[in-house]
Amino acid sequence: MWNSVRPGLAAMFACLCLTASVTTAQAPPPASAGTDWRFYGGEPGGTRYSTLDQINRQNVGRLKVAWSYHMGELRRKPQVSGEVEPTAFESTPLVVDGTLYFTTPAGRVIALDADTGKELWQYDTQPPSVFVQFHQNRGVSYWEGPTSDGRGRDRRIFVGTYDGRLLALDAVTGKPRADFGDNGSILLRPPTTNWRMVFYAVSSPPAIYKDLVITGARLQENPSKGPSATVRAFDARTGKLVWEFRSIPRPGEPGHATWEGDSWKDRSGTNVWSVISVDVERGIVFLPFGSPAFDWYGGDRKGNNLYGNSLVAVSADSGTLLWHFQTTHHDVWDYDLPAQPVLVTVTRNGRRVPAVAQVTKMGMVFVLDRVTGKPIFPVEERPVPQGGFAGEATSATQPFPVAPPPLVRHEVTRNDLSSVTPEAAADCAELFNSISAGGRIYTPLRSTSTLLVPGPLGGATWSGASFDPTSGLLYVNVNDLPTVAALGVVRPGEPATVGVVQYTWFRDRHGYPCTKPPWGTLNAVDLNDGRIAWRVPLGTVEALERTGVPRTGTSNLGGAIVTAGGLVFVGGTNDARFRAFDARTGSELWSVELDASAHATPATYLGKRTGKQFVVVAAGGGGYFSKKEGDALVAFALP
Numbered sequence: 138m139w140n141s142v143r144p145g146l147a148a149m150f151a152c153l154c155l156t157a158s159v160t161t162a163q164a165p166p167p168a169s170a171g172t173d174w175r176f177y178g179g180e181p182g183g184t185r186y187s188t189l190d191q192i193n194r195q196n197v198g199r200l201k202v203a204w205s206y207h208m209g210e211l212r213r214k215p216q217v218s219g220e221v222e223p224t225a226f227e228s229t230p231l232v233v234d235g236t237l238y239f240t241t242p243a244g245r246v247i248a249l250d251a252d253t254g255k256e257l258w259q260y261d262t263q264p265p266s267v268f269v270q271f272h273q274n275r276g277v278s279y280w281e282g283p284t285s286d287g288r289g290r291d292r293r294i295f296v297g298t299y300d301g302r303l304l305a306l307d308a309v310t311g312k313p314r315a316d317f318g319d320n321g322s323i324l325l326r327p328p329t330t331n332w333r334m335v336f337y338a339v340s341s342p343p344a345i346y347k348d349l350v351i352t353g354a355r356l357q358e359n360p361s362k363g364p365s366a367t368v369r370a371f372d373a374r375t376g377k378l379v380w381e382f383r384s385i386p387r388p389g390e391p392g393h394a395t396w397e398g399d400s401w402k403d404r405s406g407t408n409v410w411s412v413i414s415v416d417v418e419r420g421i422v423f424l425p426f427g428s429p430a431f432d433w434y435g436g437d438r439k440g441n442n443l444y445g446n447s448l449v450a451v452s453a454d455s456g457t458l459l460w461h462f463q464t465t466h467h468d469v470w471d472y473d474l475p476a477q478p479v480l481v482t483v484t485r486n487g488r489r490v491p492a493v494a495q496v497t498k499m500g501m502v503f504v505l506d507r508v509t510g511k512p513i514f515p516v517e518e519r520p521v522p523q524g525g526f527a528g529e530a531t532s533a534t535q536p537f538p539v540a541p542p543p544l545v546r547h548e549v550t551r552n553d554l555s556s557v558t559p560e561a562a563a564d565c566a567e568l569f570n571s572i573s574a575g576g577r578i579y580t581p582l583r584s585t586s587t588l589l590v591p592g593p594l595g596g597a598t599w600s601g602a603s604f605d606p607t608s609g610l611l612y613v614n615v616n617d618l619p620t621v622a623a624l625g626v627v628r629p630g631e632p633a634t635v636g637v638v639q640y641t642w643f644r645d646r647h648g649y650p651c652t653k654p655p656w657g658t659l660n661a662v663d664l665n666d667g668r669i670a671w672r673v674p675l676g677t678v679e680a681l682e683r684t685g686v687p688r689t690g691t692s693n694l695g696g697a698i699v700t701a702g703g704l705v706f707v708g709g710t711n712d713a714r715f716r717a718f719d720a721r722t723g724s725e726l727w728s729v730e731l732d733a734s735a736h737a738t739p740a741t742y743l744g745k746r747t748g749k750q751f752v753v754v755a756a757g758g759g760g761y762f763s764k765k766e767g768d769a770l771v772a773f774a775l776p
Contacts, residue, residue: 175279177276178414190700226241227757229739230770235744236251246294260306282348293317297340297352347453353413405429416453423493426448428446435468435469439530448503464503473498477601490506491506500547503538522580525583526583526584531581555645555651558684561651575590584624592618601696614696615658616657616692621643622639657674693710711762712734737755747774749774755770
């Protein structure tokens with residue numbers, strides 16, 4: 138499960154270290170130490186914690202809209218086969234020295250005055266001809282260092298694009314930096330003609346360490362063959378490649394034996410599409426890897442498939458492997474690591490331990506020693522259901538942490554079916570009876586209907602987690618959403634191509650999940666003792682509340698932040714509300730209705746001129762869960 142590897146040995150296989158001259162700049166101050174929100178996760182370790190307390194438990198009920206900015210993008214979405222592609226406004230803004238930076242679903246980078254919301258500049262990263270499959274971008278990264286002549290500050294915005302490029306923009310003007318790569322751009326998509334037309338994008342902001350910009354990519358989940366998922370680090374000034382880490386070990390390299398035969402060749406997936414974390418003090422980069430392709434069938438890639446579904450720690454300076462931990466062996470459930478690893482400090486046996494917490498779609502929280510990768514709480518290899526589609530060979534066991542307990546159910550029986558309405562009870566019983574297999578975690582897909590518990594949208598999702606270092610509590614919003622699916626031969630041949638022939642939510646006629654509520658929850662996990670401190674439903678279904686069924690929770694995408702004011706701010710829910718909870722008790726203290734659901738993680742900062750604490754969130758709806766769409770970035774402050 139966990140494996141500590143000597144750096145010298147690791148250098149032989151998982152990393153290609155290129156000789157390059159990298160000028161070391163002073164690391165920017167952590168966001169939690171000041172007034173800005175300089176990183177996607179608030180600071181390089183992704184805690185999403187702010188020391189600001191101007192807004193607190195006592196006055197949060199007085200929050201009002203301070204300003205809103207409309208990006209005007211609802212009509213910019215591309216048409217594919219006559220249908221509008223789903224879009225989601227998932228960007229978390231950065232705030233640096235009075236300027237707020239964010240991305241739109243169509244790939245524009247926009248800078249605003251953080252006190253007023255007035256537009257300063259915008260830059261469109263995408264040619265109109267680019268085909269967009271997912272239409273999502275979660276934000277930008279900020280880098281700062283001395284100018285080449287040493288007389289000033291060089292400030293840059295880095296952003297990935299849908300067509301597989303990494304761009305460097307001047308943070309003041311928004312114009313491309315001509316000294317970076319090819320006139321401000323690096324092509325990440327591999328030049329191999331075989332893979333030129335397949336999906337290759339960057340939807341999450343890259344990580345920043347000293348003068349390095351570190352990025353993965355989002356790749357296709359099907360077909361199985363395609364571009365590699367190499368993670369790369371570039372010089373922030375020149376764009377020169379400094380190091381890379383290959384996600385699939387080659388022959389003779391440790392871990393290669395986890396791929397049977399030649400199944401490793403040209404294997405796509407196994408990529409870091411989510412957000413990377415950095416331990417700046419120790420010089421460690423934490424990479425959350427996704428599933429190998431094809432992510433629902435692995436008959437052509439038998440074995441545990443390292444480094445798929447693994448949290449991997451590498452040297453930030455060289456990319457050398459330090460350790461890895463695989464959370465799912467031979468994944469065929471789309472259980473990729475979706476969230477940024479959170480760098481935490483826990484107290485165990487009276488000793489303070491630097492650790493990393495990784496939340497998962499299975500609803501499990503793995504807490505590992507940050508330096509060694511060894512679990513802080515025991516992890517057991519437990520037997521799981523076997524079988525599945527012809528040719529499949531799933532792992533006989535899977536890793537389960539003894540603590541913390543799972544945040545969602547791992548089994549659905551008849552007693553777990555919803556009865557929120559008489560129609561729901563009838564629909565869900567009929568649907569449950571039509572399913573031939575499943576209902577337990579890690580049941581492999583078959584050629585007939587299989588109930589996947591949890592479904593591929595959680596447990597936890599890219600929404601991730603936040604951590605309060607003063608209390609040791611990790612805050613995680615999750616979905617409890619089983620899925621019904623089946624596999625089949627979609628293209629006969631030798632070998633035959635296997636694909637998904639059935640995929641649907643486990644829902645009733647009204648679209649309500651067929652399991653008993655709550656369907657979405659906000660959880661506070663005490664990482665010092667591995668217990669759930671509190672859990673509350675997240676979101677409401679007004680139609681059910683009117684019939685006397687309260688506090689069901691809803692599906693949610695978009696994470697939480699926590700502040701020294703004792704507050705947890707979170708949107709994400711389908712009911713188009715933005716909420717604040719008491720960080721100690723889980724009591725809901727404030728709620729506001731938005732024009733559309735806030736399927737994004739908020740940020741908080743102190744206005745440079747006003748001195749006011751703002752909380753800002755993208756309210757765009759859309760995506761997987763919300764039909765209603767919006768185009769607003771909304772900032773709240775006290776009157």
